[in-house]
Amino acid sequence: MPAHKTLFAALLALSLAACGAATPEPVGEPPLAGATIGGEFELTGETGDTVRWSDFNGQYRIVYFGYAYCPDICPTDVQRAMAGLKQFEQVEPQLGAQIQPLFITIDPERDTQEVVEEFTANFHPRLIGLTGTAEQIEAAADTFKVFYSRGEDQPGGGYLMDHSNITYLFGPDGEPIATLPTDLGPDAIATEIAKWVR
Template sequence: MAHRKALSLALPAPLLLLAALTGCDSAGSSVDAGEPPLKGAAIGAPFELTGETGDTVRWSDFDGQYRILYFGYAYCPDICPTDVQRAMAGLKRFEEENPELGAQVQPLFISVDPERDTPEVLREFTDSFHPRLIGMTGETEALKHVASDFGTTFSKGEVQPGGGYLMDHLGYTYLFGPAGEPLAILPTDLGPEAVAEELDKWVR
């Protein structure tokens, strides 16, 4: 897990504070839930990437829907599958308790490892966590631009003798509103129940 912790310092200080508040709120602190923690944050911008079916996917394709967004990669040995599993398990709980609202939440996964994460690999990865999770990726430079627009970063680690490598990246699970506005960081570190509780606060 060291690669995510080492890069956490790259996250803008205000976003780190908001992330902390989001997590504390889910744990039952006295933080006022009246305003989304990320309200007004400069996170998000239009993009075009290649989806897991090979078709172009645009941020605007999901206008009118809430969006869960995670940057990671399918070959990640620990952090990505853990975060995505908890986020999607939390979404499933929310869907069970609030079917109509749950249907308005579109989960998205952006791979920062285009060398290995082909559409086929992405489909297998996303299908293992949630039937509606959509995977996408793109050229490295395009991905860096998108990552920057969404307040995150990534880099390729040292290639090992056998050709394997890790991708250093931040592991935040964002929740956006129907107009693409940032709302909160989902507390995947606290488990699916906390994720479902956070969704229940902001998906209305």
């Protein structure tokens, strides 16, 4: 590894330790090993193409279900997850390139392919936004054990969505590995990714 990358890796490890996050531990059994989370779906990508879970076979996957009109939780979670991924990519660019981040809407009524494309462009150049019919989204959410429901209409117009906000990490065979700690920030996410993506 070039000297500047070695130095960056050392500084990242020190910064993670300073923030109270543990450096990567020896890999044992993944937290979600054996869980029935995730699986085949058929959704619509940002360019209108059909996207399936199997399209990403051989790649690690970060998956988050949310919606573009979310005022706070979704953009915060996605920003932190993608910032953590970018940190990991800086230290391990080859491994980072093997991770495909996915954002799946739970609000297909408003989140068209153009809307999810505009949303994802704010966070990471490789983050893919997916939408679909209400039935396709419901099926995908069920497969990934994600809860969502439409909230009450807001006084100024529009509505909010109630939903679980879990950021999943999946392995190259589509197997669930772990959840990423978006509540702890990008450093903790980079550390968690480094435990499992090898």
